[in-house]
Structures are given as C-alpha cells and as structure tokens.
Amino acid sequence: MNPQLSRRRFIKAVIASSAAAASGTGFHSALAQDKPRGAVERLISLNVNGATRRVDVAPQEMLAHTLRYKLGLTGTKIGCNRGECGACTVQIDGITNYSCSTLTHSVRTRAVKTVEGVQAADGTLHPVQQAFIDELSPQCGFCTPGQVMSAVALLEENPKPTREEVRHAMSGNLCRCGAYDHYLNGIMRASGQES
Amino acid sequence: MSDYRLVGKDFTPPDVIGKVTGKAKYAEDFRVDGMVYARMLTSPMAHGKVTNIDTSAAEAMDGVIGILTADDVPEVEAPNAAILTNSPAYIGDPILAVAALDEKTAEDAIAAIKIDIEPLPFVTDPLDSLLTGGPNAREEGNVYARSSEGSGFRTIKWTKEQIDEFRAGKEPSGEFAAEWSYGDLDKGFADAKVVFEESFVTTGYAHMSMEPRTAMAYWQNGTCYVHASAQSQSFWMPGLARMLGVETKDVVLISENTGGGFGSKIGAYPIAVLPGYFSKKIGRPVQLRVTREQEYYMGSARVGFQGWLRMGFDEKGKATATDVFIIEDIGSNATGGDASSAGGAISMVYDPDAMRFRGLPVMTNTTPRGAQRGPGQNQIAAVMAPIMDKAAKALELDPLEVRKLNAANNETTVNANQKPVTSAYLKEALDMGAEMFDWTNRRNQTKRNGSKVRGLGIGQGYHSAGAKGFDGLIRITPDGKLHVHTGVGNLGTYSYASTSRAAAEILKVEWDNCEIHNGNSEKNLPWNSYQAGSVSTFAHTRTNYVAAMDALRKMKAIAADTMGGEAEDYDIDGQRVFRTDNPALAMSYGAIAARSIQLGGEYSGQTYPEDINEITARSVQNIAGTGLVGVAKDNLPQEGVIPGLACAFVEIELDLETGKYDVLDYVGIAECGTVLFPKGLAQQMKGGAVWGMGMAGLERHVYDPQNGLPANVSYHQCGIPSYLDVPSVTRTGAVDIADPQNPFGARGIGEPAMGCAVAALTSAISDALDGHIFGRTPVSSDMIVNHVAGREQSFLPLQTNNF
Numbered sequence: 001m002n003p004q005l006s007r008r009r010f011i012k013a014v015i016a017s018s019a020a021a022a023s024g025t026g027f028h029s030a031l032a033q034d035k036p037r038g039a040v041e042r043l044i045s046l047n048v049n050g051a052t053r054r055v056d057v058a059p060q061e062m063l064a065h066t067l068r069y070k071l072g073l074t075g076t077k078i079g080c081n082r083g084e085c086g087a088c089t090v091q092i093d094g095i096t097n098y099s100c101s102t103l104t105h106s107v108r109t110r111a112v113k114t115v116e117g118v119q120a121a122d123g124t125l126h127p128v129q130q131a132f133i134d135e136l137s138p139q140c141g142f143c144t145p146g147q148v149m150s151a152v153a154l155l156e157e158n159p160k161p162t163r164e165e166v167r168h169a170m171s172g173n174l175c176r177c178g179a180y181d182h183y184l185n186g187i188m189r190a191s192g193q194e195s
Numbered sequence: 196m197s198d199y200r201l202v203g204k205d206f207t208p209p210d211v212i213g214k215v216t217g218k219a220k221y222a223e224d225f226r227v228d229g230m231v232y233a234r235m236l237t238s239p240m241a242h243g244k245v246t247n248i249d250t251s252a253a254e255a256m257d258g259v260i261g262i263l264t265a266d267d268v269p270e271v272e273a274p275n276a277a278i279l280t281n282s283p284a285y286i287g288d289p290i291l292a293v294a295a296l297d298e299k300t301a302e303d304a305i306a307a308i309k310i311d312i313e314p315l316p317f318v319t320d321p322l323d324s325l326l327t328g329g330p331n332a333r334e335e336g337n338v339y340a341r342s343s344e345g346s347g348f349r350t351i352k353w354t355k356e357q358i359d360e361f362r363a364g365k366e367p368s369g370e371f372a373a374e375w376s377y378g379d380l381d382k383g384f385a386d387a388k389v390v391f392e393e394s395f396v397t398t399g400y401a402h403m404s405m406e407p408r409t410a411m412a413y414w415q416n417g418t419c420y421v422h423a424s425a426q427s428q429s430f431w432m433p434g435l436a437r438m439l440g441v442e443t444k445d446v447v448l449i450s451e452n453t454g455g456g457f458g459s460k461i462g463a464y465p466i467a468v469l470p471g472y473f474s475k476k477i478g479r480p481v482q483l484r485v486t487r488e489q490e491y492y493m494g495s496a497r498v499g500f501q502g503w504l505r506m507g508f509d510e511k512g513k514a515t516a517t518d519v520f521i522i523e524d525i526g527s528n529a530t531g532g533d534a535s536s537a538g539g540a541i542s543m544v545y546d547p548d549a550m551r552f553r554g555l556p557v558m559t560n561t562t563p564r565g566a567q568r569g570p571g572q573n574q575i576a577a578v579m580a581p582i583m584d585k586a587a588k589a590l591e592l593d594p595l596e597v598r599k600l601n602a603a604n605n606e607t608t609v610n611a612n613q614k615p616v617t618s619a620y621l622k623e624a625l626d627m628g629a630e631m632f633d634w635t636n637r638r639n640q641t642k643r644n645g646s647k648v649r650g651l652g653i654g655q656g657y658h659s660a661g662a663k664g665f666d667g668l669i670r671i672t673p674d675g676k677l678h679v680h681t682g683v684g685n686l687g688t689y690s691y692a693s694t695s696r697a698a699a700e701i702l703k704v705e706w707d708n709c710e711i712h713n714g715n716s717e718k719n720l721p722w723n724s725y726q727a728g729s730v731s732t733f734a735h736t737r738t739n740y741v742a743a744m745d746a747l748r749k750m751k752a753i754a755a756d757t758m759g760g761e762a763e764d765y766d767i768d769g770q771r772v773f774r775t776d777n778p779a780l781a782m783s784y785g786a787i788a789a790r791s792i793q794l795g796g797e798y799s800g801q802t803y804p805e806d807i808n809e810i811t812a813r814s815v816q817n818i819a820g821t822g823l824v825g826v827a828k829d830n831l832p833q834e835g836v837i838p839g840l841a842c843a844f845v846e847i848e849l850d851l852e853t854g855k856y857d858v859l860d861y862v863g864i865a866e867c868g869t870v871l872f873p874k875g876l877a878q879q880m881k882g883g884a885v886w887g888m889g890m891a892g893l894e895r896h897v898y899d900p901q902n903g904l905p906a907n908v909s910y911h912q913c914g915i916p917s918y919l920d921v922p923s924v925t926r927t928g929a930v931d932i933a934d935p936q937n938p939f940g941a942r943g944i945g946e947p948a949m950g951c952a953v954a955a956l957t958s959a960i961s962d963a964l965d966g967h968i969f970g971r972t973p974v975s976s977d978m979i980v981n982h983v984a985g986r987e988q989s990f991l992p993l994q995t996n997n998f
Binding site for chain 1: 205207208210211212213214215216217218219220221223224299386403404405406407452453454455456457486487532686687688795875877878881882883884885886889909910911915916917918919921923924
C-alpha cells in the first residue's frame with residue numbers, strides 16, 4: 001500500500017469537512033448552522049457495494065450517517081465521530097477513508113465499499129475476515145469492521161506486507177480492547193505469511 | 196487434564212462471525228417503528244444548581260416531540276449519579292434530554308434551550324478539597340465513605356502543615372475514614388533490615404469503551420424493552436427494573452454485543468434507563484444517542500490514588516510489614532472500594548507478615564468513577580513494583596528472587612481477615628516467565644547505548660477471580676441438540692461461550708451440536724453473575740457443570756425407566772445413554788429428550804428446584820415441555836479467596852533525550868488454574884498488556900483547576916494506546932495448574948492481565964533510570980526529561996488530574 005496516498009486523500013476529506021470535524025460533538029453539529037436551502041441537490045445516487053442506491057442527503061451530511069441511518073448499513077460503526085478511531089473506515093474508490101469525516105455529497109461519483117460489501121457474492125468470507133476469525137482477532141468487535149476495511153485495502157495495495165508495515169498501515173484504527181497483536185496475526189495470515 | 200474434549204481446546208465463538216462481517220448488532224444498530232431520537236443537554240459547569248430552564252423556543256420547533264427533565268425521573272440520592280439532575284456536580288452531568296423526529300432537530304432544540312445555573316464551589320484535586328477552607332465537591336461534604344456498616348457524607352479537612360508534610364513524602368497525620376490491619380505492625384518493622392517510605396499518585400482516567408453507551412427503549416403491554424450497552428446480561432435485570440420502577444419480570448434487556456466495558460457497564464447505569472422514562476412520557480420508542488464526548492463524561496473512569504507507603508523487608512527480602520495510606524479521588528459520584536482493594540492486593544501478592552491500611556475517599560467535581568479493570572489492585576501493582584526493585588537493590592538480591600520469596604502460594608492468607616486462598620502459584624508463574632523472557636541473561640546485557648538506555652521490569656497482578664451461588668440452565672431437545680442458556684454478558688471476552696462448553700464437556704456433546712442462547716432476556720436465561728471482576732470463568736463453568744450434572748442424572752433415570760435396571764447402570768457417550776453391561780441397549784439424546792417431554796415433571800422443567808432465582812424460574816417455566824431440562828443452583832463447596840494472578844516481564848528502551856520509550860519485549864504469564872480457552876486467554880493477556888502500557892505511560896484525567904474543565908474528552912487526548920504505542924508482538928503463557936474448587940480447575944484472569952503489565956512497565960522505567968522512582972502513573976515523557984535534566988517537575992508533589 002502507498003500510505004501517503006491514503007493519508008493525502010484522508011486529509012483532503014478532513015479539510016472538506018472541517019466545520020463538522022472541528023465541533024466534534026454531534027452528528028449534525030454542522031447542520032445546526034443555517035445553510036441556504038436548495039443549494040445542493042438532495043436526492044442523489046450513491047454507488048455502495050456495487051449497487052446504486054437513491055438516497056436523500058442533507059447538504060453537510062457525513063457518509064457514516066448516510067450509510068448507517070439511511071441505507072441500513074450498520075456494520076460501519078461510529079466510535080468518535082471526529083476522525084480519530086477508524087471504526088467508521090470505508091473504501092472510497094479503493095482508498096480507505098473515515099466515513100464520519102467524509103461528506104456524502106463528495107462521493108456521488110465514486111464507489112463506496114463498506115464491510116457489508118467485502119464478502120464474495122456467494123457469501124464466502126474475504127481472506128481478511130476468515131483470518132480474523134481464525135486468529136480470534138476481535139474482542140468486543142466494535143472496531144472490527146474498520147479494522148477489516150483497513151486490512152483489505154492494505155492487502156490490495158501490498159499483498160505481502162511485513163508485520164511492521166501492517167502495524168503502520170493499521171495505525172489509524174484504534175482498538176480499546178487492545179487486540180492489536182491478534183489483528184496483526186490475522187492480517188499476516190490473510191496475506192499467506194507466517195505471523 | 197488432557198482427557199478433556201473441549202476444555203483447554205480452541206474453538207470459534209459464534210459471535211465472531213458477525214463481528215467480522217458487520218452483522219453483529221450493538222445497541223445503536225436497532226430500529227423500531229416510530230422511534231424518535233433523543234439528545235442530552237449536559238452541564239457546562241463543574242458544580243451548580245439549576246435555577247431556571249426555559250424550553251419554550253425548543254418546544255415550538257417543528258419536529259420536537261418532548262423534553263425530559265430531572266422532574267420527570269426519580270430523584271437519586273447524592274452522591275450517586277442521577278439519570279438527570281438539577282444539581283450538576285461535574286462538567287458533562289446530564290440535565291435534560293430532547294426527543295425529536297431526527298437528531299438534527301434534537302440538537303437544534305437543545306441549542307435553543309435557555310438554562311440558568313447558579314455556580315457553586317468546585318474542586319478537581321482531592322488535596323485541594325482536604326485543605327482547611329478548601330472547596331467541597333458536594334454541598335453535603337467532601338468525603339463519602341461507603342461501607343457495609345453504613346455509608347455517608349463527612350467533611351474532613353487537614354491543616355496546611357499536614358498537607359505540606361504529606362506532599363513532602365512524610366506519613367500523613369490527618370484524619371482518615373477507613374482502617375484495617377492484621378499482624379503486629381511494630382514487630383514487622385522491627386524485624387526489617389531495610390524500610391522504605393514512598394509517596395505516590397496514580398491519576399484516574401476514562402474507560403473510553405469503543406461503543407458510546409447509546410440506548411433505546413419502548414413499552415409494550417406494560418413491559419419495557421431496553422436495548423443497551425451492557426457488560427452483564429441477567430445481572431443487569433434487578434437494577435434495571437428497580438431504576439425503571441417496575442418488576443424484573445416487566446423488563447426485557449437486549450444486549451447481544453457490547454462494545455467494551457472494562458468495568459463501566461457491570462450493572463444497569465442511570466443513563467440506560469433514560470430512554471425508558473422518555474418513552475413512557477411521550478408514548479414512542481426513544482433512542483438516546485450518546486456522543487464520544489458524553490461517553491467520556493458518563494462512561495466512568497478509574498479512581499485516582501494519592502498515597503504514602505512504608506514497607507519493611509528482612510535480609511532475605513521477605514516483606515515483614517506494610518503500612519499504606521491512600522486518599523482516593525472518587526469523582527463526583529463517590530464510587531467505593533478501590534483503596535481497600537489495593538490493600539487487599541498487597542496482602543495477597545506480597546504477603547507481608549503484618550499490615551495496616553488506612554483510607555480516605557474524597558470527592559472531586561470530575562467525571563463519575565467506577566470499577567475499572569483491576570480497580571485498586573492495578574493502581575497498587577504499579578506503585579509496588581519499583582519498591583520491590585528498590586528493596587532487592589538495597590539487599591543486593593535479584594528482584595526476581597525477592598518477588599518469588601513473597602509470591603502468593605497455597606499458604607498465603609489475604610485481606611484484613613486473613614482468609615485462605617483456593618490455590619495460588621505465582622512463584623511458578625514467575626519461574627515460567629523468567630525462562631521465557633531469559634531474565635538471568637538479559638540482566639547481564641549492556642544497558643546504555645548513546646542516549647538510549649534499556650530497562651528491565653517485572654510486574655505482578657492480582658484480582659479475586661470467582662463467584663458462586665448462581666444458576667445453570669441447559670436443555671436437550673428431541674432433535675438431540677444441547678441448548679446452553681447463559682445469562683453471562685457479551686462484552687468481548689467470549690466467556691459466555693467458553694463457559695457454556697462446560698455443559699457440553701460433561702454431557703460429551705459435539706460442540707457443533709450445541710446452541711448458545713444469550714444476549715436477550717426473552718431467550719430464557721438463568722440468573723448469572725456480573726460479567727466483571729474476572730468471575731465468569733470460575734462462576735459459570737460451575738453453573739453449567741451443575742446444570743449438566745442435573746441433566747445427566749435425569750437422562751440416566753429416564754434410560755432406566757425405559758430400558759430397565761437402575762440409573763447407575765447407565766453411562767453416556769456419543770450422545771447416547773447406554774447400559775454399561777450391554778452397550779447396545781441405548782437411547783439417543785433425542786429419544787431421551789422426547790421421553791422427558793412425555794414424562795413431564797422435573798424432566799422437562801414442569802417442576803424445578805426451589806432454591807433457583809426467580810429469573811431462572813421464569814425461564815424454566817417458559818421452556819418447560821420442550822425437552823429435557825437441566826437446571827440447578829451452584830451449591831458446590833467453595834471457601835476462601837479465589838485468586839486470579841499474573842506476572843509480566845518487560846524490556847524497554849528509553850531515550851534520555853526525548854523521554855520516550857519503546858517496549859522491546861513483553862512476556863505475560865497467567866496463573867488462572869486450568870486453561871479453559873487458550874486463544875481467549877491469550878487475547879485477555881495481550882489486551883491486558885495494552886491496557887497496562889496505557890496506564891503506565893499515557894492515560895490520565897486532565898482538569899483545568901480554575902474552571903473545572905476536562906482537557907481530554909476524545910480518544911487521542913485521553914491517550915488510548917494505538918498500534919504504534921505497543922509492541923507488535925507480545926508473548927504469553929499460562930501455568931495451567933487446576934484449582935481444586937472448580938470442577939474443571941479454572942479461575943478468571945481479565946484484570947491481573949493488566950496489573951502485571953502496568954507494574955512491569957513502572958519497574959522497567961525505574962530500572963532504566965538507575966532505580967529512580969517517580970511514584971506516579973502515568974510517567975510521561977516530560978517527567979522523564981525533567982528528571983534526567985535534574986529539573987523540578989511541572990506539577991506539585993502529589994498533584995493529580997493535572998497537565
């Protein structure tokens with residue numbers, strides 16, 4: 001994986017949503033400011049997990065909110081809602097992003113993949129998911145969807161990472177249970193390497 | 196005990212799959228028709244009285260459904276945390292909630308509410324409150340002592356001289372509120388060759404579970420359905436019902452998955468019942484959304500310590516006496532017990548011949564506190580480790596040998612009443628860890644390389660790790676399946692599943708032929724323990740054992756009734772009950788279950804033991820007639836303290852120029868009896884290590900003493916360890932010697948797994964700095980740099996909750 005690429009993309013997303021990220025307390029803090037109504041088309045199409053979904057999106061709505069509360073994709077978790085913990089990590093055009101800090105309107109022309117879209121069409125688990133099961137990587141599991149998404153993206157860019165590379169690539173995903181060692185084991189296993 | 200089929204073997208807990216696919220549902224993932232969204236208005240003041248609330252503008256807004264204030268919910272007696280309050284005692288104390296059709300409207304409505312609060316004096320450091328003339332965190336007083344003889348407010352003040360002496364490291368001479376002792380303290384110190392005095396601070400810090408404690412509730416036909424983030428399942432029920440003002444039978448708790456708890460969700464907490472009251476008031480389902488910042492405020496925090504300790508050792512390194520005095524920062528809600536538990540941990544882990552504990556719990560206008568992973572035991576573990584090293588150095592002994600000499604063993608007696616232990620093998624754990632870590636050779640390595648210096652540390656952790664007297668409930672259905680009903684919570688330790696295997700072990704049922712029923716009180720769950728205090732492994736291998744034994748007795752009786760002979764003529768294997776003198780004469784478990792339904796009575800749960808809890812009894816009534824029911828209360832013998840023990844060895848590399856250190860190697864050894872689930876045990880030991888590393892160097896409450904404002908309400912500000920703060924590999928092992936008071940020999944481990952880690956770190960930091968003892972957690976980089984440069988620290992001695 002090219003960490004610079006994802007970091008740059010992430011920073012851009014954060015800048016775009018700085019008003020919301022800075023307030024940091026609520027899902028709709030930014031919306032509390034009066035915005036000219038009708039300035040942005042609200043009923044939009046989103047490409048999520050390969051399907052086109054029509055959804056009503058408020059002008060400054062964050063992607064995590066749209067996914068969870070409008071599209072019913074509750075696998076994406078909101079741990080902090082301020083771009084710190086990574087529980088809301090999704091892929092946008094193959095790049096990991098914190099969906100709590102990504103404006104939904106900014107992904108209208110892009111492909112969004114959530115944890116619900118990682119399994120094969122026939123239901124086969126992604127190697128990362130299977131390895132996380134085999135290594136008993138999750139504890140409470142609240143951060144796990146984000147860990148899955150970061151790990152999947154990493155292995156797409158760097159199929160045989162070193163454990164140290166994995167550790168750095170995953171460092172945007174917090175785990176309060178401290179299951180880092182087991183997640184690292186899982187990712188090394190998914191890459192077909194000894195942990 | 197290698198002849199176990201399931202115990203000691205790895206397996207895949209059923210909930211892991213949902214966790215990796217995103218299908219696992221947490222409280223905030225549920226929706227019901229007509230649900231509205233509630234948000235809270237929390238106190239902007241550290242201490243005050245609400246004098247007026249003007250909600251007119253909010254009520255006039257489109258989409259606002261209702262407002263809930265302290266007047267709508269039962270009053271909670273101070274200092275206990277209230278559901279909603281007009282007397283906020285910390286910044287973030289919930290004052291009211293607004294429900295609206297969407298969250299944006301709820302937030303807008305909150306912004307439109309005008310609220311007047313009359314400020315009251317506040318305090319963020321216990322020593323500032325103790326000082327004569329200092330502010331009290333509550334109008335009723337500054338001290339709240341909880342005890343079985345009675346709890347109550349007191350006002351205790353020390354003179355400036357007494358505070359100054361304490362800060363200077365002298366034995367405190369001020370008034371205290373609790374005391375216990377054993378042995379002859381004077382003789383203990385007279386017997387000592389060396390005596391050390393150290394003062395210490397362990398700053399409290401937030402639990403910061405990943406899942407904010409969002410909750411949702413609605414009423415149907417007089418029953419309140421609650422979706423909440425709960426550490427325990429059945430254990431929540433009585434408290435949840437009491438707080439909602441209904442009977443236990445009229446509450447349903449759904450808590451399939453919980454995003455971490457660490458002690459902050461053991462029993463029902465006030466905010467979990469807010470949606471129930473709100474739903475009742477407005478007649479609609481209500482989901483209360485809790486933000487990360489609010490989770491910091493309400494999500495509980497570790498109790499802080501400011502203390503002094505005197506400890507004596509004889510020439511061999513045996514601890515002869517310990518005298519410890521602890522002032523507890525018990526926050527705004529005056530949680531209780533950490534300090535005395537710390538004293539108990541000293542009596543267990545270091546086993547001094549004589550000991551005295553004195554404690555003084557002081558309230559501050561900081562977040563409510565509660566049990567946090569090893570409450571008390573882990574703070575004192577961090578304090579004690581460098582003192583053990585100091586003793587070893589003074590006596591020219593190996594610090595490992597000093598620990599082994601004092602290590603908890605089968606003869607150790609614990610606490611004020613000097614109770615015996617069920618079993619304890621801490622010396623064996625130390626031996627195992629020393630070998631894995633190569634302790635002896637590493638001690639001879641070069642320590643210094645330029646500005647980098649290596650430090651080695653040993654830590655020991657302890658928490659009592661078992662409970663008794665709860666119920667087991669299992670069922671075999673006519674399809675031959677074993678159903679284990681468990682009321683153990685699911686916060687990520689997998690003990691709900693690993694303890695369920697105890698029943699399958701006894702009944703020799705294949706694991707893939709078992710189904711676990713958990714996570715929803717409508718699933719007919721038994722009365723089970725709190726999923727905390729490292730108790731569930733011990734407590735619920737026992738409950739599932741007694742339920743399985745009850746089922747086994749019934750199965751043999753049915754076989755004898757059907758096929759002739761006596762019950763003792765029968766045995767089980769291959770999910771069949773067979774006659775031992777003619778194995779061809781057999782009934783499958785499915786046939787036995789079908790027969791039990793025909794027979795009725797105790798066989799299929801129409802009758803049940805009188806001594807089971809009402810929660811279990813209702814569950815049995817619900818499943819009666821569906822199969823063969825095994826149900827029993829755990830009346831197995833149990834005496835003495837059930838210890839969970841652990842030790843850790845660590846090597847760090849500390850940079851004297853930056854004050855930063857890296858953990859180069861970590862070995863943690865569990866002493867928790869028989870290993871029940873190896874992978875789960877490794878998870879607990881490794882996760883505990885991460886927690887210990889966070890406490891040792893990163894995590895603390897920071898409050899602005901001038902305004903009472905918390906400075907770190909988010910993950911990174913709180914210092915939650917990330918992938919890059921901990922080593923990428925941690926090594927673990929287990930002593931694996933059976934405890935005689937558990938049918939499988941198993942005890943718990945969750946809390947000692949952390950205590951040993953924080954202690955190993957404070958020991959290693961001290962070692963790297965030539966034996967310097969900071970007497971403080973966390974040890975921050977700037978503290979190390981200041982020490983190396985010979986500068987004063989930036990805070991007063993014994994100051995807490997500071998930058």
